[in-house]
Amino acid sequence: MSHGFASYAEAPIDDFVSRVEEGMAALPKQEAKVAQYFLLNLNSISFETGKSIAQKAGVAEITVGRMLRRFGCAGMKEFKAMMRHRYSVTGESLADDSAELPSDWQEQMTAELRAVSTVYAKINTPAFQAAERYLGEAEEVYVTGFQTVRGLAEDTARRLALARPRVRFLSGHDSMLSEWLDPPAAGGSCLLIIDVIPYAAECETLARMAREQGRDVVVITDEYCHWAHEVTDAVINTPSKTGLFLESLLGLTAATSLLIHATANATGRDMDARMRDWKRLAQRIGIF
Amino acid sequence: MSHGFASYAEAPIDDFVSRVEEGMAALPKQEAKVAQYFLLNLNSISFETGKSIAQKAGVAEITVGRMLRRFGCAGMKEFKAMMRHRYSVTGESLADDSAELPSDWQEQMTAELRAVSTVYAKINTPAFQAAERYLGEAEEVYVTGFQTVRGLAEDTARRLALARPRVRFLSGHDSMLSEWLDPPAAGGSCLLIIDVIPYAAECETLARMAREQGRDVVVITDEYCHWAHEVTDAVINTPSKTGLFLESLLGLTAATSLLIHATANATGRDMDARMRDWKRLAQRIGIF
DNA sequence: CGTCAAATGTTAGTTTTCTGTCATTGGGAG
């Protein structure tokens, strides 16, 4: 497969896929499952039958056909024809790339995907909504994280700072916490901690200290965290166990993205103006 | 998953194929045609049906079935089942949790999941393997990244340093590149760049400079990157477009994880010992 | 709380694919 994104002669199948991508949001629940299955398994879909897809997606067979129809494809039959046609034209199998994936990598990938979807599933939990509220309403936000997630914490601080004012990365070690000599801002203060196994001792201390000073605390962590729930209700646990050499960051990353997004969309902020201002600033500094 | 990811689980289908290859010579004329068609078109066979194969091979439909039977496969039906089993894995599990999501999140999530699976699909591409090789074989590795991915680059450097020796984060701005005053290490030097839109001007410059000094370059970037392909063959493009407030980091994060994992598993490293040493060091410093 | 429309599933029918039975072919041994 060539470099992927650039250019495909627009076969009807590609056209169809993009229609599905766009239309996904407007889909009813069950059909959305089917669409998701299609998009995630495009390269192995040719091995499937309508029925088998239905089973794996957990819907009735006919729903598969209906979904296809909705996007202007006359059922499984025509869909397969499109696939075949695309193959005969480009001469390359959609399956080629991932076909050779050893099965343990497949498992690995499935685990990662599951981790991400687990995080998304938490959007409506009280914990997530508490986190959203703290981050949205506080006058100032501190972000911190150590060891293998320090970078993630820094990025999160940077990105969050685009979404709302007064965000600072807090480096306990280096600044000796001079930031907290003064009492929290009047409008409320919030600390966002990212911590994973092996938990940095500082995190818990920092969190408790924050609470004592009257700050809200949000914790993004892995599934084993022992201390966070005692300190705050805004704890987001994400799966991190993997077969890889190190723990996975995907779940954590997804969680931060969602929180940032939620904060950006919080009421009373004009994001467009904010982004414009930011771009103007960035231009002047000439970093691009 | 243990350290070796060389374990291509021997699926029944592979077994079947090798039996066919061996038995080819002893086959009657018509069946030989069929067998040949199978072997030559293994990757498009999923689009075919017993009938269509028969037509293209110029034999009767039943002969196809007979040929399969001869090699211990109970007909087209079982053959397809074997193929399906071999190739389709992902998705069943995701369907359940995601059911309750509001549909706009659903779309968002699917996009993210697809980004990750796209990255995994690239494991076997030449570009990925080149990256793997550079990172595994170089005597020293520098990692860099700016703006919203600087943190990711730093984390990557830290994690990569657990997998192999002599990894440093390179901060062009701050160190004024003093690291590169001296010529590259004798065993080879490698620069890993993470860069996304809006591309930092420094990245391209840095990459070209590295090449001039005889260093290998690996680039992890988004789908729009314009400069990387001119500089090196080890470019990993990951989808980053999302409906969120900012671009997605998931694809990039997945890519770094895979590269780190691959490096850790590169031949000639005793990862267990390395991890033990590291834990001992960490204990003494008392960071946990 | 009821109504209505969209969504989804169920059942049954149609088409396609697959396979079992039997007839035909074709080449080699006597």
Added chain:
DNA sequence: CTCCCAATGACAGAAAACTAACATTTGACG
């Protein structure tokens, strides 16, 4: 030339995939 047996195909029946029509459920809205 005839007989024999493997090879092959034709046909029909079985099974599966697919679809259409109807029934049930769900959820929004008044």
